[in-house]
Amino acid sequence: xxxxxLDTSRLMRNQFKLRFxxxxxxxxxxxSVSSDLEFRNWILRQPEGKTLRRCxxxxxxTGACPIAEIDQSFNPRLFLEKVILADESLAENQLIWTxxxxxxxxxxxxxxxxxxxxxxxxxxxxxxxxxxxxxALDRARTILSxxxxxxxxxxxxxxxxxxxxxxxxxxxxxxxxxxxxxxxLVEKLENIESIYGGDRDE
Amino acid sequence: MSKAIEYxxxxxxxxxxxxxxxxxxxxxxxxxxxIELIADEGHTCCxxxxxxxxxDYEAWLTVGARNIAVSESTGRDTMALCSGxxxxxxxxxxxxxxxxxxxxRLNKRLKRIGMIATGEVAVKNILHVLHEDVGLxxxxxxxxxxxxxxxxxxxxxxxxxxxxxxxxxxxxEDPMWMExxxxxxxxxxxxxxxxxxxxxxxxxxxxxxxSFVLAGEKLLKIRDAGADAIVLVCPTCYTQMEMQQKxxxxxxxxxxxxxxxxxxEMMALAMGMSDLVVENARxxxxxxxxxxxxxxxxxx
Ligand code: SF4
Ligand code: SF4
Numbered sequence: 001x002x003x004x005x006l007d008t009s010r011l012m013r014n015q016f017k018l019r020f021x022x023x024x025x026x027x028x029x030x031x032s033v034s035s036d037l038e039f040r041n042w043i044l045r046q047p048e049g050k051t052l053r054r055c056x057x058x059x060x061x062t063g064a065c066p067i068a069e070i071d072q073s074f075n076p077r078l079f080l081e082k083v084i085l086a087d088e089s090l091a092e093n094q095l096i097w098t099x100x101x102x103x104x105x106x107x108x109x110x111x112x113x114x115x116x117x118x119x120x121x122x123x124x125x126x127x128x129x130x131x132x133x134x135x136a137l138d139r140a141r142t143i144l145s146x147x148x149x150x151x152x153x154x155x156x157x158x159x160x161x162x163x164x165x166x167x168x169x170x171x172x173x174x175x176x177x178x179x180x181x182x183x184x185l186v187e188k189l190e191n192i193e194s195i196y197g198g199d200r201d202e
Numbered sequence: 203m204s205k206a207i208e209y210x211x212x213x214x215x216x217x218x219x220x221x222x223x224x225x226x227x228x229x230x231x232x233x234x235x236x237i238e239l240i241a242d243e244g245h246t247c248c249x250x251x252x253x254x255x256x257x258d259y260e261a262w263l264t265v266g267a268r269n270i271a272v273s274e275s276t277g278r279d280t281m282a283l284c285s286g287x288x289x290x291x292x293x294x295x296x297x298x299x300x301x302x303x304x305x306x307r308l309n310k311r312l313k314r315i316g317m318i319a320t321g322e323v324a325v326k327n328i329l330h331v332l333h334e335d336v337g338l339x340x341x342x343x344x345x346x347x348x349x350x351x352x353x354x355x356x357x358x359x360x361x362x363x364x365x366x367x368x369x370x371x372x373x374x375e376d377p378m379w380m381e382x383x384x385x386x387x388x389x390x391x392x393x394x395x396x397x398x399x400x401x402x403x404x405x406x407x408x409x410x411x412x413s414f415v416l417a418g419e420k421l422l423k424i425r426d427a428g429a430d431a432i433v434l435v436c437p438t439c440y441t442q443m444e445m446q447q448k449x450x451x452x453x454x455x456x457x458x459x460x461x462x463x464x465x466x467e468m469m470a471l472a473m474g475m476s477d478l479v480v481e482n483a484r485x486x487x488x489x490x491x492x493x494x495x496x497x498x499x500x501x502x
Contacts, residue, residue: 047301066400070415097408100416101252102400103364107374123256135407136253143254143265147246148215156219163226168213169243175315176246179268182311185261196408 039125040086048117055080055113061105067098074098076105076115083118091126094196097133127188130195141189144180147171204236209331210276211239212269214287215247216437221464223482224437227475228283228328228466234344234473235336239281244272248282248290251361252404252438266294267308271319279324281331285436288327289361289369295321296368327362328435328465330370333379341386346474348388351497354468355392355429356380357420357443359436360400374398383465384433387472394427396420403442417446421460431461431494433468440464444488461491476500 043049061076062068068075074095082090090096096119105115126132139149146152148171160167177186217224229239248269255262270291273280282288298305298321309318332341358377366374375398381391402416421443424432434440443462451458467479480500483491 047297047304066416067405067412070412094408097256098405098412100360100400100402100404101255102360102404103374104360104398104400106365120255120259124259127257132257133253133407136257139250139253140257143247143249148219149247149250150215150219152219156222160218160222163222165218165222165225165229166241167243168218168241168245171246172244173246176265176268179264179311179315179317180261181314183258183261183264185258188258 036086036088036091036125039091040083043083043118043121046121048114049121051112051114052080052083052118054111055084056111057081058110060108060110061113061115064104064108066102066104067100071095071098076119079119079122080113080115083122090122092129092131092195093126094131096122096126097131097136127192130193132192132194133196134194137189137192137194140185144177144186144189145173147173147176206233206236206238207335208238208240208278209281209326210273210278211241212245212248212273212280212282212284212287212291212325213241214282214284215250216286216441217284221437221440221486223479223486224283224440224464224466226466226482227464227470227478230475230478231466231469231473232331235332235340237331237336240276240278242272242276244275245269248284248287250286251290251293252286253407262290263294263297263304264308264311266290267298267319268312268315268317270295270298270321270323270325271312271317273325274320274323275317277323279326281326281328283328283435284438285327285359285362286438288325291325292368292370293365294319295325297321327369329362329379329383332469333382338382338386341383341469345387345472347472347476347498347500349468349472349498350388352389352430352494353392353428354384354389354463355394355424355427355432356384356397357401357424357432357434357439358398359434359439360398362435363398380433380435380465383469387468389468389472392424392427392429394423394429396423399423401439401442402446403438406442413442414446414449417442418450418454421447421450421458425458425460429460430497431463431491433463433465435465447489459489459493461487461489461494463491463494471495471498471500 059077065076099119101116103116249265363371363377371377384391399420402413406413470478
């Protein structure tokens with residue numbers, strides 16, 4: 001599977017521009033990018049995304065990344081380039097979910113680009129394409145319905161009791177739903193199918 | 203004794219229900235240091251920072267801000283035992299403090315449920331409380347059974363430490379607070395390569411095999427450095443290192459055994475509360491800790 005191939009001339013042109021646009025991100029002409037321009041513009045307005053303007057594609061993030069070390073197709077520098085180029089293949093790229101959010105890249109980045117945060121926003125973008133592991137969807141549903149990532153069982157409560165640990169009550173899930181209602185997350189979660197399937201074997 | 207210092211306890215999901223021996227041992231350790239943890243029933247899941255963020259980042263911020271608002275209403279500093287919870291709460295707090303636009307947007311949602319979050323009240327992890335608030339000297343005085351024969355490696359895990367501007371830890375690449383605590387208990391801290399390397403747990407939902415490789419590498423490096431055990435804070439790292447070690451034993455090395463201790467267990471042992479640890483050892487440890495206890499002359 002090679003989702004990383006880009007039109008080379010476009011790439012060279014844009015890399016050239018990027019190198020010389022460290023502080024001020026140049027506006028790529030709409031004809032040079034695919035349709036995810038809106039996402040890219042949105043990311044560049046976010047507090048974390050703004051840091052992407054400082055990226056000069058040095059690749060130190062990739063050099064520091066433990067996942068890149070064991071899988072060469074995982075390349076944070078290239079992911080950032082795709083965000084900047086508004087390359088739509090990123091939203092469907094399952095590799096973004098193998099980012100650990102360990103922040104090793106960010107620690108080593110000379111420009112302190114918020115790389116893991118930007119990849120998180122790319123994951124959010126991928127939800128529409130179903131690019132979300134089943135476990136992540138299930139967990140999100142449980143958080144909304146239970147106020148916790150797990151279903152609390154009677155034996156669990158009994159164990160706490162026996163250990164003399166205080167009761168924690170039941171989370172105020174109605175209040176949670178009220179606070180979140182404008183985001184439409186419940187509806188989204190009802191309709192999304194994960195492209196990962198039940199279990200993924202490689 | 204003077205009145206106990208109180209913290210609002212942020213429980214999260216994993217520790218209170220799946221690994222309650224974490225809470226049990228740490229509460230007792232803190233009690234010896236005259237600290238009480240007060241739970242508030244208004245808290246929900248933090249929400250966890252490794253998958254919920256990638257489903258809906260804005261919802262993550264909102265639920266996190268609601269938890270901060272609950273915490274702030276208690277008037278006490280909040281302490282989260284779990285690194286995931288601590289990471290979420292400190293990130294959201296940092297956002298509330300540093301980004302006016304987002305703070306206003308989040309508070310518009312909270313206003314619907316009669317709440318407000320400012321980001322002004324501190325969110326701490328257990329290392330802040332032990333190392334910074336209590337201090338090593340006071341802890342040293344409460345050690346009655348020094349762990350003299352043991353060499354222990356600290357695993358911090360990513361989310362406890364990074365990003366440093368939100369976590370207020372000592373260092374992003376070479377934190378030392380846990381080593382200081384190991385030393386205070388009388389054990390020998392073990393240095394090993396790539397100390398801040400991730401345990402691999404966050405990607406087990408998307409790529410189990412990579413997750414295993416990372417945990418395996420970490421365990422090997424720690425064993426080769428000569429550690430008798432690993433001490434850690436995070437329930438997710440704990441589960442990962444124990445489960446993957448079982449797998450490593452099957453696949454790589456049947457002799458492999460590197461006990462994983464929760465920080466509260468290590469401190470409870472050194473404070474003379476080994477019963478608390480021994481009682482729960484079988485139920486909550488997949489990797490046997492008995493050899494470790496024997497080496498320090500505790501248990502059977
Ligand atoms: S290390 Fe920083 S500046 Fe260099 S490519 Fe990565 S994000 Fe860009
Ligand atoms: S946060 Fe993600 S991209 Fe960055 S070093 Fe860790 S795994 Fe690699």
